Amino acid sequence: MDSINVSELVERLGSDEDAVRKMAVFKLQSNIGDPSFADVFILEGGLTKLRYLALHATGNTLAYSLTSFSRLLEVDKGWEFVNSDLVERVVELVVTHPLVNILRGAMSILVYIVSHPYTTSNKVTQPNSFGFRALKPAIAVYPQFLEMLVSRLSSADHALCANALQLINSLMREAITNDTDTEWPKFIKRLQDLGVIKAAYTLMQSTAMQDLSHPLLEFQALTKVLLRKWRDIPVDLEKPDHRRALKSIHLASNPERVSTPVENGDDGSKKKQHNPTKWRRLGFETESPAWEFEETGYLGMMDLTDYVKRHEDGFQKLLLEQSAKPAEQRCPIARASLAVTAILYEHFEVDKADVDDAKFPLPFESKTNLDKVFKPMILQWTLLHTAGVHAFFRLWQTTGAELEDFLKIVDLIRILLEAVVGGATRTKDVHEVEMEIQEFELPRLRQLQMELLELTYEDTWGHHLRQIRDELNHEALQFVKEQRIRCLLAGAWFPNPQGYKPEAGPVTKQDLKSSEPPSHRYAKLSHNRRYLYYGDFEFRTDEELTLESLQSRIDLTAVTSVTSNVSAPSDANSSTSTLKTSQNPATSTKITIHGHPPGSRPTTPKTHARAGSSNIKPTSSNRKEISLLTLHPQTHSLASEWLDGLLMLLNQQPITAETNKLITMVQDYGLKIRLLNVRFDDMAFAGEAPEIPSREGLDEDYYYDIFGG
Structure with a gap:
């Protein structure tokens, strides 16, 4: 700041000659990020002239002006000059302007405007001046804004991709945090329909990871936040959309109506009614299925509905095949879908996600760290869920399972997804993962199960296990x-x-x-x-x-x-x-x-x-x-x-x-036999009193050794 005369610089910003203005704003963009310089610049009246250039300049002068204004907002200054005119102008540039250097600055300004409630400690006096609400009037004028924004993710300019993704992240975070329960799902669905997930997935698997690592990590974190938010919504059949979703599952099953006699006055008439086992027929435990979504929430409803819609013919065929079997041998399709949702939720550690985690990207030291941190497969949640459900059906049939074996098949699916999805590299294509899940053989899965049991019990009962091994x-x-x-x-x-x-x-x-x-x-x-x-x-x-x-x-x-x-x-x-x-x-x-x-x-x-x-x-x-x-x-x-x-x-x-x-x-078989005699959930036993068995049918000489004494 010592080598630059701020008063002279501000005066040149208002020059009638474009070359003078361009040189002045070019120098400004490299100094305005200094808070002390920004304070002097504002005191000299430079902010009014800078805003004028952002609204009316063209070419490089406009590009430098937008960059300067975004850096001023970055140091949390100049907010009093952010109004609807400026927002509409910047949105217009994003939609209509082809030059990359102008688009970068415009998107940066919008990122700070949308994210302002998260980056300032001052209370916002005008609630509609910041956040996503500030953009809604401008987006109404330029409805193609979101479409153009998503299309920028395929740009060859990595910096432009990063700016576009940062803006999308800001819009998503703002919608999740501040929008009403009915508004944010519509906005997220609109982004998904425009292909934002596919674009982010492609970027996450590309060689441009180093340049895009921070916004991509933020997008990954926000994806987890969305999954958690959907999971936390309880299924309530009083809500029309929840009721419609459940009904669509029933209708997609091609249900048959049964005729039962119903008295009508003196004459007996027949009236068609729904099958009394219509929900159990689909794989629910009872005829009141809403409570079965307690663990997975609306996320489980979404996954099941999406699977049924995408594979309606296969769903109906599977139901017909299961109906020909005895009740205890039928695969509970709905429960299988919910179990796969819960397994994926646990695998990706969605429960640990928080909306604030996405604001502070982690530093990356090497390419190896990138491959460990990024999990592009989470962006393919729907395909992984479908592959998991199909694997469930295949294992159910291969093992000849019955209803009492349901949890055992769930354990196998958990191990399968952990092995295939967890072992997938960052650049591995999702279709390869689907194929590997489909072709994973049962003997190999059993072997992994035994190894996992051994490792699990080693961690939990290490001392006792070593003693057993010695014996x-x-x-x-x-x-x-x-x-x-x-x-x-x-x-x-x-x-x-x-x-x-x-x-x-x-x-x-x-x-x-x-x-x-x-x-x-x-x-x-x-x-x-x-x-x-x-x-x-x-x-x-x-x-x-x-x-x-x-x-x-x-x-x-x-x-x-x-x-x-x-x-x-x-x-x-x-x-x-x-x-x-x-x-x-x-x-x-x-x-x-x-x-x-x-x-x-x-x-x-x-x-x-x-x-x-x-x-x-x-x-x-x-x-x-x-x-x-x-x-x-x-x-x-x-x-x-x-x-x-x-x-x-x-x-x-x-x-x-x-x-x-x-x-x-001989030693390994002895250890495995002992491990198989121990329930997996015994490790989680937290001192609760065991259930006292019934003595019905026992004589007085028989007793249970509950305490091992």
Whole structure:
């Protein structure tokens, strides 16, 4: 302000030469945003001249004047010069003027006028001078104003799009907050009919997000406010529009009238009446459906009405199909629609929305934050509701559900929408989301349900759940140990390499060159689990051999280690161990049992497992350790059973992937079974006394353990 002579600047604003006025107002627009400069400018009488230029100038002079006036309003000054003439002039420019730089300034002025009650601490003395009411007379003169405003959202100029959307946001917020209950729905519907939602959805998925992030976030917040406002309107059949909406649902169902005799004087006559189950036929619980909209309010009524109107033929066909089924197997269509509305309302956290949230846009640090904050799918509420309702019908049929299973299907739909809609990226097309909802398979949905249950209970009962997991891990380990040992008790055949000699010791190259026929080895654990019996045979039989038929045995107390070419992971509990195999699996996998010769074992034996890369070392001992027995499993499963069976028999940890996978599977199934025995809503139990069961039909020896004591 020190370098600019305000008096001279104001004088130039009133010059007869347009070039002088244009230069003066050009300088003004870059300084008027300073409140101290604005005060001096107003004291010098510049506001009158600036308003005159806004009303009568053209070209760049008009553009600079509008920008200057909007920046003056931004610092909450110059409101005394805002009147109907100025408003009408600016509205006219928005409707008729093609130049972008003029449209930006005009829309900015209207944004401040509409939003003024929200940006000033002073009370408005003239209620019709600000807000949406101030624009209504001008809009009556230029009825195409809203249409032109929405069309600006498709402009290639991002700044113009932002200004247009800011003005639309201001109009919506003003209507929601200050209009009567009958006026604001009409205004919002008019905007929707003009395509504002489609335009905002396109912008929200575009690459211009960084330039439009603030007004788009405000529009998203206002959309939530609208949804909440509709939800908060209770369904009241005394209201004509509510009554008409419910009636339209009934008429769209192609209802049949039934004939019942009604007495009329002395003669019996017949009069057609509505079906006494007309509302239950549509899927309501009773014949007084108004109370069933208590949770979703008028929003639920709107969603159900819209679905019925858009899919009238399918709705009628579905009703016919359901009418042919027993009552308990019919899908309650109306209740399903209301449930999907409630699920979407919860998913988008509409209940947390407030009209003031839209006024303070959040700062964005990166493109990643944009993708997290913006949820363009909320602008496709109607399509998502329809997709959810169709998914409900499909799951109802696929699972063979009955009325008592209604809440279970609701839980599945909640998980489905959370997975698909919640997992959709900002740029994902809504039709892809619809298709994914339609094709989502039930087994995959069940898997997600179990994972969600596990996570939910982990959050709620983390300490108890960890304790249960520890218990289940021990139980699973004992279960698999018994299973593996039972494999040893059952016995198994193992091939011996060609030229095998029955004497102990490694097989030499000279032995392998021998032309003797291959032999077979049979091994079996004794019933008392103290001895491992084995014998070598020329021929293999299909009959299970007895212990008496086996010539040799190993005292397991003499065993010091078990080695194998099974690759054990660094963590013995891992499930990533593998078997080293070659083209001949019959002889490539080897399990060797080491120990002390009979009669020379230590007085206090210590057994150790040693397997390939596991690096388990035997205890140092002055006794000589020899190979007691070598087995060659033919398959991976047999190798896993016998290697881990021997290790677990010696109280060692299993090392093969197959055994560890089996332990994990048993543990997971045990946990899931326990979780399924707990009701989902038990977590919300807030100390209320449980309902006392009836003792009807019970004798005096029977009781309920309510308190778990």
